[in-house]
Amino acid sequence: MLLITCPVCSIAGDETEFTCGGLYTAPGDQRVYARGISREWWLCESGCGSWFGLARHTGNQRISAIWVPGEEPDALPGEIA
Helix, strand or coil, X not given: CCXXXXXXXXXXXXXXXXXXXXXXXXXXXXXXXXXXXXXXXXXXXCCCCCEEEEEEECCCCCEEEEXXXXXXXXXXXXXXX
């Protein structure tokens, strides 16, 4: 289970309190999920209703970064290109 903290309102909870919106990509990008670090869109459903980015390892579910749009981190170790 993922434990997530919204970077906008700081509400914390498990993934059932948030909604995954899919891969964090540019429009038209045809990436698919693969094993490694994947950037995703998430919606803070139980708090402020804001969208934010989250990077997690698709194998062990470990979160390596959370950010508000426009403040994306540079390349992360193990990130899927």
